[in-house]
Amino acid sequence: MNMLAPSPGRIPLLRLEGIGRFYGGADLPTAALQDVNLEICEGEFVAIIGPSGSGKSTLLNILGLLDRASDGKYSINGADVSRMAEKQRDWLRSRMFGFVFQASHVIVDESSARNAALGLRVQGVRHVERELEVTKALLRVGLLHRAGVLGKNLSGGERQRLALARALATKPRILFADEPTGNLDSVNTQSVIADLKALNRTGVTIVVITHDPIVAAAADRQIVIDDGRLEKPEALGSPALAAVHEHMGGRPDPTEALSPTSLWRRLNLLMDDVCDALASLTSRAGKALLLILAFMLGSGGLVASVGLSQSASAQVSERLAEAALDEVQASRSPSGVQPANADIAALRGQKGKIEDLHGVVAVGLRVELATSEFRPTRFQPNRGIQEDDFAGSLLAVDSTFLDISQAVVEPASALALLDNSFGKPVAILGHDTAARLGIPSVGPGQKIWIGGQPVPVVGIVQQPGRNPVLADSIILGISAYPSTASDNPLFVVRTLPGFPAPLADVIPLALDAAHPEHFTVNTVADLRSLRKGVNNDLGLLISVISWLLLALACLSAATSMYLTVQTRRSEIALRRALGMSRSSIGRMFIFEGLLVGLGGGLAGGALGVLGVLAFCLSQQWTPVLGPEAVWTGVAAGAVTGVLSATYPAIAASKADPAQAIRA
Numbered sequence: 001m002n003m004l005a006p007s008p009g010r011i012p013l014l015r016l017e018g019i020g021r022f023y024g025g026a027d028l029p030t031a032a033l034q035d036v037n038l039e040i041c042e043g044e045f046v047a048i049i050g051p052s053g054s055g056k057s058t059l060l061n062i063l064g065l066l067d068r069a070s071d072g073k074y075s076i077n078g079a080d081v082s083r084m085a086e087k088q089r090d091w092l093r094s095r096m097f098g099f100v101f102q103a104s105h106v107i108v109d110e111s112s113a114r115n116a117a118l119g120l121r122v123q124g125v126r127h128v129e130r131e132l133e134v135t136k137a138l139l140r141v142g143l144l145h146r147a148g149v150l151g152k153n154l155s156g157g158e159r160q161r162l163a164l165a166r167a168l169a170t171k172p173r174i175l176f177a178d179e180p181t182g183n184l185d186s187v188n189t190q191s192v193i194a195d196l197k198a199l200n201r202t203g204v205t206i207v208v209i210t211h212d213p214i215v216a217a218a219a220d221r222q223i224v225i226d227d228g229r230l231e232k233p234e235a236l237g238s239p240a241l242a243a244v245h246e247h248m249g250g251r252p253d254p255t256e257a258l259s260p261t262s263l264w265r266r267l268n269l270l271m272d273d274v275c276d277a278l279a280s281l282t283s284r285a286g287k288a289l290l291l292i293l294a295f296m297l298g299s300g301g302l303v304a305s306v307g308l309s310q311s312a313s314a315q316v317s318e319r320l321a322e323a324a325l326d327e328v329q330a331s332r333s334p335s336g337v338q339p340a341n342a343d344i345a346a347l348r349g350q351k352g353k354i355e356d357l358h359g360v361v362a363v364g365l366r367v368e369l370a371t372s373e374f375r376p377t378r379f380q381p382n383r384g385i386q387e388d389d390f391a392g393s394l395l396a397v398d399s400t401f402l403d404i405s406q407a408v409v410e411p412a413s414a415l416a417l418l419d420n421s422f423g424k425p426v427a428i429l430g431h432d433t434a435a436r437l438g439i440p441s442v443g444p445g446q447k448i449w450i451g452g453q454p455v456p457v458v459g460i461v462q463q464p465g466r467n468p469v470l471a472d473s474i475i476l477g478i479s480a481y482p483s484t485a486s487d488n489p490l491f492v493v494r495t496l497p498g499f500p501a502p503l504a505d506v507i508p509l510a511l512d513a514a515h516p517e518h519f520t521v522n523t524v525a526d527l528r529s530l531r532k533g534v535n536n537d538l539g540l541l542i543s544v545i546s547w548l549l550l551a552l553a554c555l556s557a558a559t560s561m562y563l564t565v566q567t568r569r570s571e572i573a574l575r576r577a578l579g580m581s582r583s584s585i586g587r588m589f590i591f592e593g594l595l596v597g598l599g600g601g602l603a604g605g606a607l608g609v610l611g612v613l614a615f616c617l618s619q620q621w622t623p624v625l626g627p628e629a630v631w632t633g634v635a636a637g638a639v640t641g642v643l644s645a646t647y648p649a650i651a652a653s654k655a656d657p658a659q660a661i662r663a
């Protein structure tokens, strides 16, 4: 039967007056709908039919508040919803409407039960109630046994029934169905028709778009649309309807139901957003893990770098604190007169002058030689053996210098050779250097080459004491060192406790009474300020690198999330269609970013702490890692996670449901 006019005695639930929908610019508009007048009453089963491109989906989208008309007025239960705010339209969709779309939109990575609960979740229904309603709805469409199956593993017919269950669960007043039997065989088609009819018998208004004559015939009324116009335009406001309105005592405003959202409901919705974000991440576990890894590297690097610089700083402080009480270092001022090759006798003379001063315990001598000039090698040069350049320090020292440094040298007898090696140079290796050169212990015939000359290795520094540089040095005896004019000898003076400051003034005078300015004396206090400077520079460098790592993690996560938003367009459209607000969609993605960032931050924090512990253990340092370093890592992960999700979240919340649902 073809009933173009509403049956008398029914309530006009939906009313379109002069509705037009135009696409394209103002200069060349394309009309998808023109001057549509239509009334649909409560409890009706209406089929909208017409050729392809005639405007059926456009009409359904306007009726379902997924799209806004360009012209005319749309009222629901008498209230004009054409200019209604987006939030109120979302609310009406979630409370009054159910949707079954042509492509049987379901969230493919979520279970049937979660899919069926989506509308209830948007309504803010509590979990216990939700489970009950979902069970009832799945039972009704015969899908309860498939409750745990993922959407992607359902057949076309099952997906269509799942979409129906999702709509049924919310107990809608109106069900909009766009080609609900489009992809189904005749058995499934009959089953969907039976479901729709049964639903209609319970009082639900049904508006269905269909090409299928069997579905159209099942409806009470067929509305034919062609080229954007109703084939038989309806006269609005029939006397029968006016009487009904009068009987109802005016037109109830559906917005009356928009009660202020309670705090409890808000919290509930927020928790749901977090659960959605979690579910979405766990259903794409591989991708989520990669993102977490990116944030983990960034924040782990940050925690490790903060911890390592703190530990290194503490290590240096410890050594300086030891030295501060009883050590000064004297050297020629840069402006001082450069002598001809500093001969060893002259140096010993100067050393003696310092030793004679009151408060001096011992004086060590050290000259740093240029490795570029002396080119230390393990094997004889020019014999075709390729060796890396030596990266440590090449020092010429006397035994007192090593004593003052509290270095442990094995064998101890090697120390004496430093001061007198019978005119031939000898070398002691720092233990790192020895390991690198493949000389684990001292033995007959062990030698290295310096300046093209063989130099026997007579000892190994097992512990560098106060002077960590010694571990990575080649130490020559000062008695036979090849002095050059560019050398600047350093006198390291061990003093009685408390004497560094007065000796700092006296030593230059003792060395050259006429020109004390030719000598500079550093107390360890001076070195402290130097250390501070070095630490600041080092800390800055490390934190710049770590923030750079985090920024990269943020960028890669933002790109990945943006791509995810694109692939989830139909899911986003579905959520919007079911009444989820734009802000809720945005929040869901922000929470995804937050969770990924937090996960990465926590894992990175743990990794950073372990890294610092392992490094400090290997260096025999005391690890120093304040809790703020760990929290910085976690907070950095969380903040960058949210930042990375911001643009994708905005893009997701702006998605137009009417457009995306067609995809």
Ligand SMILES: Nc1ncnc2c1ncn2[C@@H]1O[C@H](COP(=O)(O)OP(=O)(O)OP(=O)(O)O)[C@@H](O)[C@H]1O
Pocket (backbone or CB within 6 Å): 023, 024, 030, 031, 032, 050, 051, 052, 053, 054, 055, 056, 057, 058, 059, 659
């Ligand atoms: N976003 C859009 N921009 C431009 N034109 C559009 C847009 N959406 C729909 N149209 C046009 O509006 C007209 C009506 O489209 P609509 O999808 O409503 O038709 P339909 O009857 O549902 O078609 P079908 O049965 O093939 O799904 C068509 O000519 C279509 O090309």
